Amino acid sequence: MxxxxxxxxxxxxxxxxxxxxxxxxxxxxxxxxxxxxxxxxxxxxxxxxxxxxxxxxxxxxxxxxxxxxxxxxxxxxxxxxxxxxxRDEHRNRLRLGAFPTAGLALLPEALTAMRHRHPDAELSVLDLGPAEGIERVAAHRLDLALVGEYHEPLEAPPGVRLVHLLDDPVHAVLPTGHPLAEATAPRLADFRDDTWAGAPLHLPNRRQLEAAAHAEGFTPRVAFEFESYAVAEAVVSAGVAVSFIPRLAITGAPGTTHQPLASGLHRRIHAAVPTDTRHAPLTDVFLQLLHDLSRDTGLG
Incomplete structure (x- = not known):
C-alpha cells in the first residue's frame, strides 16, 4: 500500500x-x-x-x-x-448526572461556583439512580456523574474512573420521644424490636442495612418501604418507625433526631469521569470544585 x-x-x-x-x-x-x-x-x-x-x-x-x-x-x-x-461542541459543555441526595448536597454550590468561573458554560444535569451514572459516562452520554457505593463495591468499566469524594455516615433517625433519642453512637441491634422505614430490598442501601443487621445477629422488621429518604424521614416524624439515613440526606424533619451509628456504617460517594477528559476540559474544573465542597462538609 x-x-x-x-x-x-x-x-x-x-x-x-x-x-x-x-x-x-x-x-x-x-x-x-x-x-x-x-x-x-x-x-x-x-x-x-x-x-x-x-x-x-x-x-x-x-x-x-x-x-x-x-x-x-x-x-x-x-x-x-x-x-x-x-472540540468546539464539548469545550464549553458539561453534562452532569447525580442521584438525588448527593445532587442536593453537592451540586447547588458547585454549579454556582462553576457559573461564576465559566459564565458561558453550557451546563446540564440528569437525575439518576445511585450507580446509573457509571454506564452513562462509559457511553459518552455524560461527562461526570455522582454515584453512591453501599455494601457492594462499584466497578468502573473501561474508559471510566471512579474518584472518591467523601464517606457519608449513616445515622439512626428517630422520633424525638424514642428511648434512644439521646443515645450516643447506638448499635443497629439496639433497634431490633423497632419497626423500620427503609428502601425496597432490591436497592443497594437496603441490602447494606440488611447485611449489617445480620452481622449483629438479627433480621430487621421493615414495614415501610420507600425509595425516598425524605419520605422515610417523614414516617419517622409521625412516630411510627425508625430509619437509617446517610447524614447528607437528612432534612431534619420536625419531631425527629438523629445519631451516628457505632458501626461506622456509611455510603461512599464518587465522581465517575472518563479516564481521558481532554475532550471536555470543564470536567476537571468541576471535579476540583466537588473535592473542595466535599472537604467543606467535613466528610471528604
Whole structure:
C-alpha cells in the first residue's frame, strides 16, 4: 500500500510545480521533499515527476496518482473539520448526572461556583439512580456523574474512573420521644424490636442495612418501604418507625433526631469521569470544585 503522506507530496508538486514551493507548503525542507518523492517512485516502480530546467512536471501516472491524492486531502480536511466541531461542541459543555441526595448536597454550590468561573458554560444535569451514572459516562452520554457505593463495591468499566469524594455516615433517625433519642453512637441491634422505614430490598442501601443487621445477629422488621429518604424521614416524624439515613440526606424533619451509628456504617460517594477528559476540559474544573465542597462538609 502506498504511503498517503507521500501522495500528498506529489499533490503539492502538482500544485506548485516546484520542489522549493512544495516544501514551503508542506513545512519541510526541499531535500526532504525530494527524498519522499524518490521513495514514492521506488514504491510505484515508475517515474512520477519530470525535472525541468525551472521546476517539475508530473508524468501521466503522476497526474493520475495526484488525482487520488486530491481525494485523500479532501478526506483529511473533512476529518480535521469533524475533530474541530467535536472540540468546539464539548469545550464549553458539561453534562452532569447525580442521584438525588448527593445532587442536593453537592451540586447547588458547585454549579454556582462553576457559573461564576465559566459564565458561558453550557451546563446540564440528569437525575439518576445511585450507580446509573457509571454506564452513562462509559457511553459518552455524560461527562461526570455522582454515584453512591453501599455494601457492594462499584466497578468502573473501561474508559471510566471512579474518584472518591467523601464517606457519608449513616445515622439512626428517630422520633424525638424514642428511648434512644439521646443515645450516643447506638448499635443497629439496639433497634431490633423497632419497626423500620427503609428502601425496597432490591436497592443497594437496603441490602447494606440488611447485611449489617445480620452481622449483629438479627433480621430487621421493615414495614415501610420507600425509595425516598425524605419520605422515610417523614414516617419517622409521625412516630411510627425508625430509619437509617446517610447524614447528607437528612432534612431534619420536625419531631425527629438523629445519631451516628457505632458501626461506622456509611455510603461512599464518587465522581465517575472518563479516564481521558481532554475532550471536555470543564470536567476537571468541576471535579476540583466537588473535592473542595466535599472537604467543606467535613466528610471528604
Amino acid at each position: 502506498l504511503d498517503p503522506s507521500r501522495l500528498l507530496v506529489l499533490l503539492a508538486l502538482r500544485e506548485h510545480g516546484s520542489v522549493t514551493r512544495a516544501a514551503d507548503q508542506l513545512g519541510r525542507t526541499p531535500p526532504a521533499v525530494s527524498q519522499q518523492l524518490i521513495r514514492l517512485e521506488d514504491e510505484v516502480g515508475a517515474q512520477l515527476v519530470e525535472r525541468l530546467p525551472h521546476g517539475v512536471r508530473l508524468t501521466p501516472l503522476g497526474v493520475q496518482l495526484a488525482e487520488r491524492a486530491d481525494r485523500i486531502a479532501a478526506a483529511l480536511r473533512d476529518a480535521t473539520d469533524d475533530a474541530q466541531r467535536f
